[in-house]
Amino acid sequence: MSETLKNQSSSPRLELLNITKQYPGCLANDQICMRLMPGEIHALLGENGAGKSTLVKTIYGVVAPDSGQILWDGHEVEIKSPSKARDLGIGMVFQHFSLFETLTVAQNIELCLSRSQLHSIGDLAERIRDLSATYGLNVDPDRFVHSLSIGERQRVEIMRCLVQSVKLLILDEPTSVLTPQEVAGLFTVLRKLSSEGCSILFISHKLHEVTEICHNATILRGGKFVGDCQPANETPATIAKMMVGDLAEQDAGYEKAFGENIVFTAKNLSLAAKHPFGTTLKQINFELYKGEILGIAGVAGNGQEELMSIISGEDSRTLKNTLILDGRDIGTQSAGLRRRNGLAYVPEERLGRGAVPEMSLSENTLLTHSRGFVQSGLVNWKAVKEYAKSLISQYSVKCHGEFSEAKSLSGGNLQKFIMGREIGQNPKVLICAHPTWGVDVGAALAIHQALLQLRDQGAAILLISEDIDELFLLADRMAAVCDGHLSPVVRAEETSIDQIGQWMAGTFINESEQQEALA
Amino acid sequence: MIQVQARTEPSTLMTFASPFLAIVLTLIFGSLLFTALDKDPLQALHVLLILPLSDAYNISEMLVKMGPLLLCAVGLALCYRANMWNIGAEGQLLAGALGGSTVALMFVDSNSAFAMPLTLLGGIVSGMAWAGIATLLKVKFNSNLILTTIMLNYIALYLLIWAVHGPLRDPEGFGFPESALFSDATLLPVLSDSGRVHLGVVFAIVLALFAWFLLAKTHLGFKIRVYGADEPAAIYAGYNAKAISWFVMLFAGALAGLAGVSEVAGPIGQLTPNISPGYGYSAIIVAYLGRLHPAGAIVAAIFLAILYMGGDLAQIEMGIPIAVVGMFQGILLFFLLACDFFIRYRIVPLREKMA
Numbered sequence: 001m002s003e004t005l006k007n008q009s010s011s012p013r014l015e016l017l018n019i020t021k022q023y024p025g026c027l028a029n030d031q032i033c034m035r036l037m038p039g040e041i042h043a044l045l046g047e048n049g050a051g052k053s054t055l056v057k058t059i060y061g062v063v064a065p066d067s068g069q070i071l072w073d074g075h076e077v078e079i080k081s082p083s084k085a086r087d088l089g090i091g092m093v094f095q096h097f098s099l100f101e102t103l104t105v106a107q108n109i110e111l112c113l114s115r116s117q118l119h120s121i122g123d124l125a126e127r128i129r130d131l132s133a134t135y136g137l138n139v140d141p142d143r144f145v146h147s148l149s150i151g152e153r154q155r156v157e158i159m160r161c162l163v164q165s166v167k168l169l170i171l172d173e174p175t176s177v178l179t180p181q182e183v184a185g186l187f188t189v190l191r192k193l194s195s196e197g198c199s200i201l202f203i204s205h206k207l208h209e210v211t212e213i214c215h216n217a218t219i220l221r222g223g224k225f226v227g228d229c230q231p232a233n234e235t236p237a238t239i240a241k242m243m244v245g246d247l248a249e250q251d252a253g254y255e256k257a258f259g260e261n262i263v264f265t266a267k268n269l270s271l272a273a274k275h276p277f278g279t280t281l282k283q284i285n286f287e288l289y290k291g292e293i294l295g296i297a298g299v300a301g302n303g304q305e306e307l308m309s310i311i312s313g314e315d316s317r318t319l320k321n322t323l324i325l326d327g328r329d330i331g332t333q334s335a336g337l338r339r340r341n342g343l344a345y346v347p348e349e350r351l352g353r354g355a356v357p358e359m360s361l362s363e364n365t366l367l368t369h370s371r372g373f374v375q376s377g378l379v380n381w382k383a384v385k386e387y388a389k390s391l392i393s394q395y396s397v398k399c400h401g402e403f404s405e406a407k408s409l410s411g412g413n414l415q416k417f418i419m420g421r422e423i424g425q426n427p428k429v430l431i432c433a434h435p436t437w438g439v440d441v442g443a444a445l446a447i448h449q450a451l452l453q454l455r456d457q458g459a460a461i462l463l464i465s466e467d468i469d470e471l472f473l474l475a476d477r478m479a480a481v482c483d484g485h486l487s488p489v490v491r492a493e494e495t496s497i498d499q500i501g502q503w504m505a506g507t508f509i510n511e512s513e514q515q516e517a518l519a
Numbered sequence: 520m521i522q523v524q525a526r527t528e529p530s531t532l533m534t535f536a537s538p539f540l541a542i543v544l545t546l547i548f549g550s551l552l553f554t555a556l557d558k559d560p561l562q563a564l565h566v567l568l569i570l571p572l573s574d575a576y577n578i579s580e581m582l583v584k585m586g587p588l589l590l591c592a593v594g595l596a597l598c599y600r601a602n603m604w605n606i607g608a609e610g611q612l613l614a615g616a617l618g619g620s621t622v623a624l625m626f627v628d629s630n631s632a633f634a635m636p637l638t639l640l641g642g643i644v645s646g647m648a649w650a651g652i653a654t655l656l657k658v659k660f661n662s663n664l665i666l667t668t669i670m671l672n673y674i675a676l677y678l679l680i681w682a683v684h685g686p687l688r689d690p691e692g693f694g695f696p697e698s699a700l701f702s703d704a705t706l707l708p709v710l711s712d713s714g715r716v717h718l719g720v721v722f723a724i725v726l727a728l729f730a731w732f733l734l735a736k737t738h739l740g741f742k743i744r745v746y747g748a749d750e751p752a753a754i755y756a757g758y759n760a761k762a763i764s765w766f767v768m769l770f771a772g773a774l775a776g777l778a779g780v781s782e783v784a785g786p787i788g789q790l791t792p793n794i795s796p797g798y799g800y801s802a803i804i805v806a807y808l809g810r811l812h813p814a815g816a817i818v819a820a821i822f823l824a825i826l827y828m829g830g831d832l833a834q835i836e837m838g839i840p841i842a843v844v845g846m847f848q849g850i851l852l853f854f855l856l857a858c859d860f861f862i863r864y865r866i867v868p869l870r871e872k873m874a
Contacts, residue, residue, distance in 0.1 A: 314754050336757030347755055356749040358529075366741060368756045374738045381736075 011074050013038045013199045014059070014168055019068035021054050028054040029065070030223045036168065041190060041200045043210040043231060045243060046220035047440035052203050055220070056170050059201070060092045061085040086112075091161025092170040097153050099145045101277065106141035109160045117164065124163070131162050135189050146277060150299050151182035158189065168199045175209055176466065177300055180501035187213050206469070207236035219243055240441060254452055256476045256493060259289025263460045264429045265324040271310055271317070279303040281310070284486045286479065288429060288460040293451065294489065295463045295475025297500050303484040304464050305348075308431055311462070312345045313338045326428060339368065344427035346418055348434045350411060354418045357407035361399065361417060362388035364406050369425055387424075395420040396446065412443030419447055423454050430454060431462045436470060448474060468497055482506035524867050533862045538808050538819075541854035548850050558837055566836050567829030567847070577828060579714025583786055585824035587612065587778035587795070589723040591802030592809065592816040593730045594771025599811050600734065601747045601767045607653055607668025608775045609799025610675035611646040615776025616783045617679045618645025620687060620698055620790035623705045623783070634704040638784050639777065646776015647769045649675060654768040658761050672799070680792050687790055698790035707785045719781030723820075726774060730813040743767060775799060796827065797845075804852045823848070 014036040021029040028051045036042050044052050057063040059070070061079035069076055072088055079085050085092075099108050106125050110118065121127050125141040132139045137155045145153060154174060161169055171190075175183045190200055190213060204210055210217060211231040219227045219242050227242055269284040281303055288294055298304055309315040311323060313335030323331040330338050339345075347354045355364045362381070365388040366373060373384050388402035395416045399409050406414060415435065422430060435451065436444040451474060455461055465471050471478060472492060479489040480503035487503040502508075549567075550560035571581050591608040598605040619642030626634035653671055656662040680696070689699040707717040734740040746753040746763045753760060782794050805823050809815030830844030 312755075313757065334757060334759065335754065336759065339757050345755070349751075352749055353751040353755045356745055356752045358748055359745070363741070366738075367745060367752060370738060377737050377739060379736060379738050379741060 012036060012071070013040075013073060015071040015074075016055075016059070017069040017071065019055065019058055019065050019070070021051075021058065021063060021065050023054075027223050029058070031068075032220070032223075032225050034218050034225075036199045036201065038167075038199055039194050039197045040216060041194050041202060041214045043214040043217035044201060044203045044220070045207075045210065045217055045239065047243060050220040051223040052220060053172065054223075056092070056172060056201065056203065059085070059168075060090060060170060083114075086164055089165065089167035090170065091158075091164060091166035091168070093154065093157040093161065093172065093174060095172045095176070097157055099153055099156060101146035102144070104142055104144055105139060105148075105156050105159075108145060108156065109141075109163055112160060113164070121163065127163055128159060131159060135162070135192055136185070137162075137189060150177045150301065151179065151185075154178070154186070155189075166198060168201065169193065170201045170203075172203045174202070175204060175206060179299055179504045180468065180497055181505060183209070207239050210239065211236055243441065254448075254473065256491075257291055257293075257455060258476060258491075259291040259460065261290045262287050263290045263326055264288040264462075266311070267322050267324070269307075269310070269319070269322050271306065271315075271319070273306065274315070279306055279484045281306055282484045284484075286486060286489055288462060290428075290460055291455055291458045292476045293455050293461040293463050293474050295465065295471035295478045295492070296481055296486075297465065297468055297471050297478065298481035298504055300466055302481045302504075304433070304481060306484070307481070308345070308347070308433055308464060311431055312343065312347075339425075340371075342426075342428035344368070344422040344425050344430045346415075346422050346430070346432045346435060348437070350414045350418055351407055355406040355414060358405055360388075360403045360405060361392065361397075361409075362402040364388075364417070365391065365402075365421055367421075369421055371425070391417060391420045391424060395450065412439040415439055416443055416446055416450075419450055423450060426457075427454075427459055429460045429462065431464070433464045434466065435463070436467070437465075468500060471500075472497065480504045480508075482509065485509050521866050521868055523864050526863055526865055529862050530865070533858075534810065537858040537862060538810070538855060541808075541851060541858045542822075544854045544858070545847065545851045548854075549847055552843070552846065552850075553839075556839065556843070558839060563833060563837060563839065566833045567844075568825060570832050570836075571825045571828035575713055577832075579711065579716045581821070581824045581828045582716050582720050583714070584827045585820045586717075586720040586723045586785075587782060587798040588802055588805050588823055589727055589816060589820035590719075590774045590778035590781075591771075591799050592805035592820055593723075593727045593813050594767075594774035595802055595806040596809065596811045596813060596816055597730060597734070597743065598767045598771050599747070599806060601743045601763055602750065603657075603764055603767055604665045605650070605653070605668050605768060605771055606665050606803065607650065607671050607799070608771065608778075608802050609795065609797065610668065610672035611649045611772045611775035612779035612782075612795055612799045613672075613675040613679050614649035615642035615646035615779030616790065616794050617675070617682055617779075618642055618648075618776065619780030620682075620701075620783050623701045624687060624698060624790075626705050627699050627702050629702060630704045632704070634702065635707065635784065638701075638705050639780055642776045642780020642784075643773045644776070646774070646779060647772040649776070650768045650772025654765055658764055679790075679794075683790055683792055689789075696792055700789045701784060705784055706788060707781060715786045717781070717785040719777070719785050722777060722781065724817065726777075727813045727817050734813070739766070775802075801827075801848060804848055804855075807852065807855055 012035045016032060016034040019029050019032045032055060044055065046052050054063055058065050061081045061084050070079060077088065106128060109128065110124055118124065128139060128141040131137065137159055139155050139159050145156065148156065174186060178186065194200055202214055211234060214231045217229050217231050218225065221243065229239065229242065231239065265287050266284055269281055271281040273280045279302060284307065286294065313333065319331035321329055321331065325341055325343060328341065330341060351357050356367065362385045366379065366384050373380050385402050392399060392402060397417045398413045419435065432451065435447050439447065451461060463471065463475055475492050477489050478492050478495060478500060480487045480500055482504055483506060487508040546564060550564065553560040553563040571577050591612060595605060595608055619638050622641030623638040649671060653664055653667040656667050657664045683696045683698060687698045689697055707719055710716045734744065742758045743763055745756065746758060746760060778798065783790050787794055801823055805816055805819040808819035808822065826844060826847060830841055833839040834841055
């Protein structure tokens with residue numbers, strides 16, 4: 001494929017020369033060079049904090065580099081702002097979408113067009129329909145954004161770039177929020193764009209996607225360029241090795257386990273949404289056995305957040321006889337009492353919820369782990385510090401010491417610390433949300449092994465993740481949520497990515513309703 | 520050229536240096552103010568800041584003013600640590616004075632040993648009740664605490680004025696809006712012969728040290744700090760947010776109420792319409808000047824008490840209007856908040872763009 005690319009054109013569309021960006025205390029980009037040909041799909045790879053985001057923000061004009069040159073179609077340019085980037089023909093789809101939920105698709109797209117662009121387009125809705133048909137995007141200009149799924153919103157973002165005749169499309173982890181079927185759809189669109197000469201810069205953590213679709217890849221580590229490759233000639237394992245060494249190989253092929261004794265039950269759990277754009281939970285039933293991991297797949301915003309906060313007790317509305325922990329009704333207990341009865345929780349947001357940013361690691365240990373450290377209301381700070389030190393060494397948390405502020409740690413290290421703190425309380429049930437989201441491969445390995453060890457000690461783990469590969473790696477039984485419904489629970493070995501993917505899209509909902517109608 | 524840059528970590532040096540920087544800037548701008556008023560700035564600063572510490576009597580008067588400031592500030596510091604924006608120390612102080620006086624007036628002709636403790640208790644409970652109204656509105660209906668506490672300040676003031684003109688007025692007082700003088704059994708003992716330093720000042724210092732201990736060593740104090748620093752983390756950890764709100768507010772109310780009753784049962788000796796020169800408001804400045812730390816509040820309360828004393832002296836010695844002291848305090852708070860900017864930001868020369 002790269003052969004044909006070279007024939008298409010000889011001059012690169014974009015060339016980066018020695019891009020350097022220094023943040024306070026961190027060299028984010030160190031003399032990075034990169035070259036993109038027209039029509040090339042180029043992957044930008046690296047662990048978290050490797051400098052990928054800084055580099056693409058430099059290209060999109062959000063961040064000004066300290067030094068280095070950017071050549072666009074062979075001419076040196078200074079991209080001072082995103083609107084300058086858009087004028088050149090650079091479009092970007094961020095990880096977190098920037099759409100107004102209360103406006104229609106066409107209105108959202110209109111907002112970022114200049115008057116002259118609008119004039120030259122003429123009928124915007126018609127243009128959107130044309131492009132939608134050409135690229136198979138399936139975007140209806142008259143729909144309101146809040147009624148769209150995550151995958152549809154992403155296509156609106158891509159559409160927003162297309163109406164401006166984009167020559168370089170930057171996608172920041174585009175597949176992390178999509179079902180497998182939606183990913184396939186996205187790749188079709190990207191291939192069509194590429195065949196028409198549009199360059200694509202693709203940031204992803206999922207290496208098999210990179211080998212599937214990308215022509216070339218640039219790999220960064222710690223802000224430095226460490227190598228490039230043609231993913232078609234590599235396997236995910238060899239690329240991972242280039243990124244982090246050989247840790248990725250170890251993180252595979254874990255044994256499955258099955259518990260026999262029920263420790264936690266959710267019975268007919270129904271709950272109205274708290275916020276206008278929240279999800280209503282509908283008749284959720286499942287059991288957790290001692291010594292198993294139950295994985296729940298689902299696209300973000302389908303009720304996971306609501307489910308976790310009602311189980312943990314953060315959502316303070318009480319439910320009678322719906323949540324049973326160890327034979328006890330915990331639906332009426334406060335979050336603190338549920339913790340004392342053996343429930344632990346690793347939330348999705350580490351900083352600001354799982355840990356207090358401005359507090360030290362020893363203070364953050366006491367945050368949820370007070371048993372044995374408080375006597376008649378007084379804190380034994382010496383013991384807390386000693387325990388925090390042992391957590392730090394046991395889970396190889398990289399930091400200056402137990403006095404370090406939580407916010408000074410990288411995401412992966414803080415996650416290891418929080419995971420260790422929750423596991424250290426010997427929970428009967430651990431709820432764990434997106435445990436390795438944005439975590440580098442080395443830390444992910446450590447977190448996976450800690451979870452499995454806890455399972456083998458007899459705890460039940462409810463694992464909620466958007467990463468299907470991770471769920472299949474860890475979970476003993478699996479289910480999916482869609483729009484507040486929970487699919488049937490099946491053994492991980494007896495299902496497939498295909499089936500879970502369909503459940504994530506909600507195919508089971510009609511089936512179960514039909515069954516109810518029949519019964 | 521220069522540029523403002525965010526620090527990666529808050530500067531410890533600036534955390535401690537900022538109050539002193541603010542004081543220096545206040546002195547500079549205060550001097551300009553006095554010059555504009557045709558007063559000798561050096562003499563004015565001398566009267567304002569040095570004279571209050573010049574002899575034992577002045578020092579004891581300074582301590583008398585420090586007591587209520589410190590009591591109110593310690594309670595407020597705890598509230599602010601828990602993100603409860605209680606501006607109502609003044610109202611809670613007045614409620615404490617009113618409630619304490621009501622009890623004290625039952626003992627006008629008595630030598631009972633219970634007179635003083637019950638009077639103090641009356642003041643404390645009244646202050647707590649006044650703080651409780653605002654807390655109830657906040658916890659039940661999520662009303663804005665800043666607004667309700669400020670409004671309750673005015674209600675307390677007019678309630679007190681009504682009481683001294685009505686039910687609590689001295690029947691033999693020739694119609695003046697004042698209560699009868701309290702009996703000796705009700706008054707707080709004076710600690711030295713030469714001045715008016717009374718037991719209330721000791722309460723203030725002891726309670727400041729207690730609050731320090733509470734924050735640093737107890738689990739409850741830790742929960743208060745977590746709740747203020749990061750509310751989602753406190754909810755995640757399962758802390759009882761309502762209980763924490765109630766505790767800090769009632770604690771602050773109790774301290775402010777104690778400050779109020781210590782004034783009427785201390786240096787004043789009866790209930791009058793003007794028992795506080797705005798101690799409850801100045802305590803907000805004290806709390807911030809002391810970095811919301813009870814120990815810092817002791818130092819800050821002494822400084823503000825010197826300013827109050829100096830203001831009185833400046834009025835007597837130099838004919839400077841008392842309002843100038845209020846301006847002085849305002850300038851101080853302004854610079855304090857401005858200097859705090861440098862804890863999280865620094866100013867660096869703009870680097871030349873590398874070629």
